[in-house]
Amino acid sequence: xxxxxxxxxxxxxxxxxxxxxxxxxxxxxxxxxxxxxxxxxxxxxxxxxxxxxxxxxxxxxxxxxxxxxxxxxxxxxxxxxxxxxxxxxxxxxxxxxxxxxxxxxxxxxxxxxxxxxxxxxxxxxxxxxxxxxxxxxxxxxxxxxxxxxxxxxxxxxxxxxxxxxxxxxxxxxxxxxxxxxxxxxxxxxxxxxxxxxxxxxxxxxxxxxxxxxxxxxxxxxxxxxxxxxxxxxxxxxxxxxxxxxxxxxxxxxxxxxxxxxxxxxxxxxxxxxxxxxxxxxxxxxxxxxxxxxxxxxxxxxxxxxxxxxxxxxxxxxxxxxxxxxxxxxxxxxxxxxxxxxxxxxxxxxxxxxxxxxxxxxxxxxxxxxxxxxxxxxxxxxxxxxxxxxxxxxxxxxxxxxxxxxxxxxxxxxxxxxxxxxxxxxxxxxxxxxxx
Numbered sequence: 001x002x003x004x005x006x007x008x009x010x011x012x013x014x015x016x017x018x019x020x021x022x023x024x025x026x027x028x029x030x031x032x033x034x035x036x037x038x039x040x041x042x043x044x045x046x047x048x049x050x051x052x053x054x055x056x057x058x059x060x061x062x063x064x065x066x067x068x069x070x071x072x073x074x075x076x077x078x079x080x081x082x083x084x085x086x087x088x089x090x091x092x093x094x095x096x097x098x099x100x101x102x103x104x105x106x107x108x109x110x111x112x113x114x115x116x117x118x119x120x121x122x123x124x125x126x127x128x129x130x131x132x133x134x135x136x137x138x139x140x141x142x143x144x145x146x147x148x149x150x151x152x153x154x155x156x157x158x159x160x161x162x163x164x165x166x167x168x169x170x171x172x173x174x175x176x177x178x179x180x181x182x183x184x185x186x187x188x189x190x191x192x193x194x195x196x197x198x199x200x201x202x203x204x205x206x207x208x209x210x211x212x213x214x215x216x217x218x219x220x221x222x223x224x225x226x227x228x229x230x231x232x233x234x235x236x237x238x239x240x241x242x243x244x245x246x247x248x249x250x251x252x253x254x255x256x257x258x259x260x261x262x263x264x265x266x267x268x269x270x271x272x273x274x275x276x277x278x279x280x281x282x283x284x285x286x287x288x289x290x291x292x293x294x295x296x297x298x299x300x301x302x303x304x305x306x307x308x309x310x311x312x313x314x315x316x317x318x319x320x321x322x323x324x325x326x327x328x329x330x331x332x333x334x335x336x337x338x339x340x341x342x343x344x345x346x347x348x349x350x351x352x353x354x355x356x357x358x359x360x361x362x363x364x365x366x367x368x369x370x371x372x373x374x375x376x377x378x379x380x381x382x383x384x385x386x387x388x389x390x391x392x393x394x395x396x397x398x399x400x401x402x403x404x405x406x407x408x409x410x411x412x413x414x415x416x417x418x419x420x421x422x423x424x425x426x427x428x429x430x431x432x433x434x435x
Contacts, residue, residue, distance in 0.1 A: 015146040018139055019382045027376055034412035037376045039349055040403035045318050046262055047311045054301040072293035074285045076108025080300040084269045092243040100248045105271055110291040112227055112256040112268035116140055120147040122279045123183045132186040133161040135383025137193050151385045160199030161187055163206040170214045185222050190229040191348025194383045194398035198346055201238055208244045222251045228348035230260040230312050233320035235346030248273050257299055260312040265295040322401040326351055329413035349402035354395060358423055361394040369422045375415035
């Protein structure tokens with residue numbers, strides 16, 4: 001006789017697998033497939049020599065080695081917190097004191113994903129509202145579903161989140177009595193995942209003003225996800241939204257060492273208002289007693305020696321070349337395909353590809369056609385939430401040039417064009433892919 005069913009928590013029942021899991025699995029299982037799906041980093045440029053040198057320096061000194069291999073603190077290594085603050089303020093061209101910040105306002109996390117989750121635990125009860133741009137980082141949407149939060153979206157254009165639409169949405173929520181449920185406005189403001197677009201300076205300023213204006217009975221936080229900020233290779237230098245909050249009250253800034261250094265070190269960081277940081281540290285202590293200490297010592301050593309900064313500069317060249325190659329390949333392959341258009345990112349990993357009149361969704365005809373042609377992309381609908389009528393765009397793709405080699409980028413776009421031609425001709429006849 002089988003045992004009685006397991007009685008799971010509501011959070012567990014709300015938590016499902018990310019929709020991209022199928023696409024990663026497909027890429028790993030299919031030899032010869034060119035994958036523009038997973039947002040992985042360029043493998044050939046991972047800093048093996050730099051990490052080896054830092055590790056040798058640490059482990060050749062018995063005292064330094066023992067310290068690095070011991071438990072660390074929940075808050076994070078003090079020296080690394082200071083270096084992170086100097087890094088972010090340096091990018092903004094300010095001193096920490098200009099923003100009312102000290103290293104105590106920095107938290108080191110196990111990747112930026114941990115910060116996103118912990119902030120949700122601190123801020124959200126089921127039914128609370130997060131407002132994000134559309135499309136947005138779909139992994140974060142899955143996390144919000146786990147917390148029982150509701151995602152409302154505002155559109156984007158070439159200047160990033162439409163802050164006029166944000167203002168109008170918040171006004172509607174105020175008039176309907178739902179404003180108390182709004183806890184966070186979320187934006188990936190540099191070279192956004194998934195579109196590659198960047199929030200303009202004027203909209204950054206308006207965003208802070210809007211959050212303050214609607215923070216009447218409670219404070220609405222802006223969650224600035226700057227994961228790709230250091231991978232800028234063209235366009236203007238824009239200040240962080242955090243730098244526009246000099247009292248350190250409204251903006252949570254989070255980023256990661258995964259993109260500009262190495263994801264295997266699994267280390268991220270956040271700069272937070274004190275009354276947000278304190279409860280996050282309480283919860284974090286229950287999660288891990290502190291993120292991996294050895295990785296923090298390695299990163300601190302690389303930052304102190306300049307190896308980290310040199311590697312980030314190298315990556316900017318690597319990804320600029322890949323971006324240029326993908327844009328050139330798209331122009332060559334799709335110049336005679338009037339339904340196609342795409343973004344031109346100033347940094348990061350992603351090009352947002354739109355095909356008017358073509359269903360690019362997971363159950364549409366382009367996914368199996370692309371697989372048959374030997375290429376994989378992420379359906380753009382994963383970055384959206386359905387509107388009040390259950391509708392969302394189904395003609396968009398996210399193309400990632402992060403992990404693909406330069407020959408794979410050229411070949412992958414050729415294959416994508418072949419797949420589009422097959423769909424336009426009414427092929428293939430294979431059944432759509434369910435995820």
